[in-house]
Amino acid sequence: MAKGALKSRDILLVTPPYHAGVVESAGSWLPLGLLYVAGALQRAGYGAQLYDAMTKFHTLDQVRETLRRERPGAVFVSCITATVLDGIEVCRAAKEEDPRVLTVLGNTHPSFMFQEILVGHPCVDFIVRGEGEETAVDLLSALEAGADPARIPGLAYRAEGRIALTPARPFLRDLDSLEPAWGLVPWKEYSYRPKPGSTLAVVSSSRGCKSHCSFCSQRLFWEESWRGVSAGRFVAQLEHLRDRYGVNVAMLADEIPSLERERWERILDLCVERRLGMTLLLETRVDDILRDAALLPRYREAGIEHIYVGVESVNQATLDLFKKDAQVEQGRRAIELINGSDIISETSFVMGMPEETPEDMERTIALAKHYDPDMAFFLAITPWPYADLYPKVKDHIVTTDYRKYNLVEPVIKPDAMTLDEVRAMLFKGFKEFYTDKMRRFPAMPAWKQAFMHSLMKLLLEHSYLREQMGNLGHPGGPPRLPVVPRENRT
């Protein structure tokens, strides 16, 4: 690579043009990981451009056109398991357009599956494993200087006919010093659909996860660590987004923002004291909601309108304990507390383990109704090939097409069920849950009714549920959603 070759041309940071047809129906969500990497590149003097092909709903042909037009020096692609094949297609297109372009993949799937990717796909030059900010900058600097990347921690690449792996890079100590490249975001493209006209940001107040869910990737990715941004820095960032870019809704990307109670309370206090006035959406743990029962009015005051808690049950034992198990009751109580605090509650239920039967799934659907969140999602258990769950269910996996590893398509065949039967049960869950929920809309506060009304409409019109749930089991046509007073519509 010629000296200065990368500094003289922009680095294009790309999301693969992939859609699972779920969360995209509720909004357009910016790729925060790429923005953090772009921020670090800019500070090191590189030009960076964001190309969110996913949010633009671009086809691969349009991606190719963009690459031809932009002529980047390097293409950086962020891939989870479901998006990795399309991410690789982006690299292939980039190489076909310009064989000298540098192609780099990052995020969970490449971090673990580097061997499979690098062996099978010569169009991918480098994989950044783990956190990307420092590794990306070090890689580009080394390539420009003609230095050996072997000295840079956090990489995987091909060298002399084999796959070279450098040592893992330690996690960044100081999250406060990081700044995503907010200036690259075309903000008009990011909106939270239940609030028409809103400007939506994805933000991060912490990195890491200590939960032990065997089906998830995040504990492994973060090696059971957790680090927080300081409360002052985080709230100042929200204020900056509000004042500079007109952001009025922010989703926290954190696995567990509330893990450190003192910091979390300070964040809530600062949002209130400084009259942040932003709608906040987040995920947290059942334990933390129970811990913070008395603090929930403050959550609401701080702007939190939507909380996702993971109470999902994936095994027979948990389902067996429905009614008597303390954990199930804790989940139910956490959701009751969220509902009672005038906040939208959401959870999901994973179904389709090898030993599950239709009866078990019926019980999961009953469990969902027992928990009574405002929103429930019924997901197909998906064995990321690097997750703890994978070896245990390996024999029941029916496809290695990663595009189907999206929590929507069943990829495990239970002993006692066909895949079609699993699909049918997942939709049954949605239908039964939301048919029941709609009957309860009138008991909700007016703003929640309006939100639910708008969300149901979005799901029915835009998500993968459209065809299956089109009439929500009402043979006479789509159900009439409860009428929300016009003044309460969002």
Ligand code: B12
């Ligand atoms: C925001 C989010 C989304 C957004 C995506 C926005 C976007 N384009 O990135 C939306 C809502 C659209 C979404 C959709 C889906 N998501 Co999602 N999502 C998240 C969430 C909550 C936060 C991600 C985030 O921003 N993290 C914060 C940043 C700072 O961290 P990061 O992304 O890891 O980035 C760092 C490193 O990974 C690295 N890095 C990342 N990319 C790159 C690229 C390069 C080149 C380099 C060098 C480095 C690098 O550097 C970054 C900074 O250090 C995570 C859960 C979580 N808490 O992380 C799930 C998560 C990533 N999603 C997941 C899933 C399954 C999905 C869906 C398939 C779900 C569905 N059925 O709809 C879809 C896929 C749609 C799609 N086309 O991508 C899974 C992925 C599991 C896996 N291992 O494959 C996760 C982990 C949730 C979970 N716990 O299971 N998601």
